[in-house]
Amino acid sequence: MGELHWGLPVIGYLFLAGMGAGAMTVSASVLLRGGGGFFGGQHFRIARYGALIAPLPLMAGTGMIVFELGTFQVGMREFDFSLLFRWINLFKTLNMSPMSIGSWVLGLCIMLSLVYAWTFLSAHARDDDTFRQLRNALAWVSIPLGIAVAVYTGILLGAMPSRPFWNSQILGLLFMLSALSTGVAGILFLYAFHRTEENNHAARHDAGYILAASDAILIGFELLVIFLFIMFAHLTVGDPAHAIAVILPGGSLAVLFWIGVVVFGLVVPALVELHHVLPRLLHQKPYLVKRWVEVAIGAMVLGGGLLLRYVIVVAGQVTGPVGI
């Protein structure tokens, strides 16, 4: 069993950065493509929630990861400022390391998300106000940059043959889907809290419907990618097959993974979403959902996303190549 060189700060970072990037991407795509009436005129409001949420997890996650740096920890212990700010070295160079590219992309993403959020800041922000052009331009950049941050968290872990559990081509895709789904869940969560009875009924339901439906689709894809991730590792011989056993029945992380991530983090919220979405989709019935259900779905998807990062980060470090 390996030592856990990367612990809670990295787990929290992978989750928060993914969620922030996901919320930003979702917000931008809703802003750019949602004006067609699907959101019952609510697309701007959803985009606004996404834009306002995004910088917070992005910055909090980045702040967390600094705590994992050896130099920062020693710097705190010894009050040594040169060590505390040693991470600046990340931005003195740019090389082909996934962490180097990721740091720059993440830095850009944070700055962009702040400006993008600023265009939405006013309570009177409207789709056709003076910021419109800037906001739309930023949204076009937000989508690729948000996806880049989400994918890179998977590449960061996946780049190493020495960590067979992580060394999978599909990990980046898994993290991207999870980022988008947790981004949607974050928006849904906030949206549910701000549901007021004064809201136009149909409109509100339209927005909730689209959010829940897209989250269910994303979770469906995520389950598919998890299936592929496990199957291909399991069907290989050697290191990947040995490593994946840690989350298969009998493995030390199996319960956490199957019950925590798959059942409560993905399957149950997706089923609840489908239960509410399908009547409207199939029978054109109105979309009705209680506030606490929306809050619970959001919380479960977010919790599942965090647990997924936990299981993957730990599993990669307690397994290794076999033989010497």
Place this chain on the structure above:
Amino acid sequence: MSNPQPSTSRRAFVKSVAAGAAAAVGAGVTPGPVQAAVRAVQYAMVIDTRRCIGCHACSVACKAEFDVPLGETRSWVEYVEKGEYPNVSRHFLPRLCNHCSNPQCVNVCPTGATYKRAEDGIVVVDADVCIGCKYCIQACPYDVRYLHPDRGTVDKCDFCLHRVSQGLVPSCVNTCQGRARIFGDMNDPDSEVAKILATNPVTVLRQGMGTEPNVYYIAADHSDERDRRFDNHYVRVTTHRRAEERR
């Protein structure tokens, strides 16, 4: 060796080939390998495990040489025990950084703190640049890196660069009483390592990782207790490290 610097430019290559061809024409013979013109120094170590008695003198010399903190190791000796009485064996496997030719640690380092020296192929960590992100610890398939608890930066074997640059051999090599560790420039055909490499069957650790290690073993026992092939055999590996299991 007059020119130990590697040159990868096309012009240098063309020149060296042209020189070789000219020499061949001049001498009226077919050209031999055009070696010397572009040959870098690559320090390497051969560990002849048949000569290792598991005394840990190298581990101790290394700890003393670098004041390695308690609980951490730059170089260590593993014991591999196998079999049921009376068919049993015990082998020793001295370990250190492999100064790989395709070092994963270098590929992932975001700051450039870890790099492979062009002049001698030694992989080093610049402790003034390293931020302690531990990416390289994750990426090294041999688990030879550790976070220095007092500095917060990563540390590992550097083939005793301070000694080697003065023409001495690394401290572990110097102290090995069985002469199990042999050190030198493997690209110099007259060096002892080059001769041993040419005349012995050698292996490297975890060849499948693609890191192209420059530490070679003679008669190493590659058994691992986690290898399922050995499920029905007694295999025990003692690492003599804080991390009691191999990663």
